[in-house]
Amino acid sequence: xxxxxxxxxxxxxxxxxxxxxISLRDAQEIIRNFHQEMRYGLAGGKSSLKMIPSFxxxxxxxxxxxxxxxxxxxTNIRVLAVELDGNGNAALAAVSKFAIPQDVxxxxxxxxFDFIADCIKLFFKENNIGTQQAYDLAFTFSxxxxxxxxASGKLIGWTKGFTAGGVEGEDVVALLSEALRRKGxxxxxxxxxxxxxxxxxxxxxxxxxxxxxxVILGTGTNACYPEKIAHILKCPGLGxxxxxxxxxxxxxxxxxKTNIYDHLLDRASLNxxxxxxxxxxxxxxxxxxxxxxxxxxxxRGLLFxxxxxxxxxxxxxxxxxxxxxxAQGTDFFAAFGLRDVTTADRQTIQEICRIVxxxxxxxxxxxxxxxxxxxxxxxxxxxxxxxxGSLFEKYPGxxxxxxxxxxxxxxxRSARIKLELAKDGSGxxxxxxGAVAAFARDGGGG
Ligand code: ADP
Ligand code: MG
Numbered sequence: 001x002x003x004x005x006x007x008x009x010x011x012x013x014x015x016x017x018x019x020x021x022i023s024l025r026d027a028q029e030i031i032r033n034f035h036q037e038m039r040y041g042l043a044g045g046k047s048s049l050k051m052i053p054s055f056x057x058x059x060x061x062x063x064x065x066x067x068x069x070x071x072x073x074x075t076n077i078r079v080l081a082v083e084l085d086g087n088g089n090a091a092l093a094a095v096s097k098f099a100i101p102q103d104v105x106x107x108x109x110x111x112x113f114d115f116i117a118d119c120i121k122l123f124f125k126e127n128n129i130g131t132q133q134a135y136d137l138a139f140t141f142s143x144x145x146x147x148x149x150x151a152s153g154k155l156i157g158w159t160k161g162f163t164a165g166g167v168e169g170e171d172v173v174a175l176l177s178e179a180l181r182r183k184g185x186x187x188x189x190x191x192x193x194x195x196x197x198x199x200x201x202x203x204x205x206x207x208x209x210x211x212x213x214x215v216i217l218g219t220g221t222n223a224c225y226p227e228k229i230a231h232i233l234k235c236p237g238l239g240x241x242x243x244x245x246x247x248x249x250x251x252x253x254x255x256x257k258t259n260i261y262d263h264l265l266d267r268a269s270l271n272x273x274x275x276x277x278x279x280x281x282x283x284x285x286x287x288x289x290x291x292x293x294x295x296x297x298x299x300r301g302l303l304f305x306x307x308x309x310x311x312x313x314x315x316x317x318x319x320x321x322x323x324x325x326x327a328q329g330t331d332f333f334a335a336f337g338l339r340d341v342t343t344a345d346r347q348t349i350q351e352i353c354r355i356v357x358x359x360x361x362x363x364x365x366x367x368x369x370x371x372x373x374x375x376x377x378x379x380x381x382x383x384x385x386x387x388x389g390s391l392f393e394k395y396p397g398x399x400x401x402x403x404x405x406x407x408x409x410x411x412x413r414s415a416r417i418k419l420e421l422a423k424d425g426s427g428x429x430x431x432x433x434g435a436v437a438a439f440a441r442d443g444g445g446g
Contacts, residue, residue: 034370044234074219079123082431109166113179138434199429204386218389251278361401
């Protein structure tokens with residue numbers, strides 16, 4: 001590379017760094033905007049945060065029994081059997097995982113739920129679980145749902161690339177129950193509907209009372225926290241005292257400083273104008289943002305000796321797993337059929353991945369800071385944040401960048417905020433919610 005093009009490359013990389021940067025001031029503004037949108041959302045006003053009551057409080061650690069959970073995330077379906085010992089311990093007795101095929105995500109009426117019922121049947125078979133008795137199942141459905149009780153709720157609208165027909169506006173518990181009957185598994189009773197964030201919070205707080213936030217950083221992103229019922233002004237019928245977990249649907253947060261790549265991604269997406277925060281933060285989109293940067297840099301002659309490689313021309317060809325590999329120091333070039341990639345190009349791609357993923361982690365950290373500060377303005381108590389999702393779990397350095405922004409914002413007090421992986425939390429927590437619901441139904445009185 002000659003000196004001129006090296007200069008142009010440096011210049012462009014610093015430009016990227018600046019359009020993707022999240023300064024302390026940006027983070028403080030995000031916190032202010034989050035608080036405003038939370039306030040509007042809880043009051044039932046116009047807000048990019050839906051703030052949906054979950055009909056669930058935090059568990060007491062005494063719930064007991066064996067329950068099934070079904071976790072529909074965005075990439076996979078997990079079926080789990082969970083045993084609760086009544087002393088705050090939740091053990092995973094069996095688990096099966098199934099990838100959701102593209103044609104099921106975008107299929108027509110009934111196909112998705114028939115597929116789910118088939119997965120549940122396979123789970124029984126794979127784990128040699130008897131089908132002679134009845135089972136209570138909790139359904140973790142990680143899409144925006146307007147919940148009307150602990151075991152019913154309508155899908156508001158698909159996110160994360162799903163478009164399956166006949167589901168929007170419908171009660172997803174009814175759809176699942178009908179599919180289970182159609183498939184001859186009517187001995188399974190759907191006892192509870194939960195959002196994955198709520199499941200994650202419930203799972204961690206079963207054993208840790210200082211846990212007061214659940215966060216998802218996987219295919220999509222979302223969060224929940226326990227809110228005083230008296231503050232949920234839009235639902236005056238919920239009662240006057242106590243707390244209820246509120247599903248924020250923070251993927252929809254829209255008061256953000258976006259750049260040209262965010263606009264390009266959004267415009268070409270299945271849900272333009274929606275889920276803007278999710279599109280800047282979650283695993284489904286980080287690869288695509290990076291690809292859009294790479295395409296521009298190829299066009300400007302700043303990568304691959306000025307040739308435009310067709311490997312990068314298809315939308316979503318680059319995934320967050322690819323970025324993750326790059327961040328680990330291995331690379332994805334072989335998988336793309338690319339040989340003889342120069343050291344300079346490798347370093348440039350590494351820089352792009354770092355810039356895009358750092359913004360994601362800092363935005364996630366700033367959003368957590370907003371919710372913690374909402375609950376405890378001066379950060380006077382301990383807060384355990386239960387986090388589920390492969391992005392948080394597996395992306396090298398991600399957790400460190402989240403902590404950096406918390407430290408920038410709160411200094412030494414940020415040590416009171418613990419970010420903890422709650423692996424499979426969304427499924428385990430759903431089982432605990434199912435236990436509470438079944439207990440109440442069977443005359444336990446709550
Ligand atoms: P779901 O969102 O379906 O519940 P996960 O929490 O496992 O499932 O998240 C899956 C998403 O996580 C993938 O879509 C991908 O974007 C991201 N991901 C998967 N593997 C990795 C990895 N090794 N490093 C970083 N991100 C990953
Ligand atoms: Mg999940």
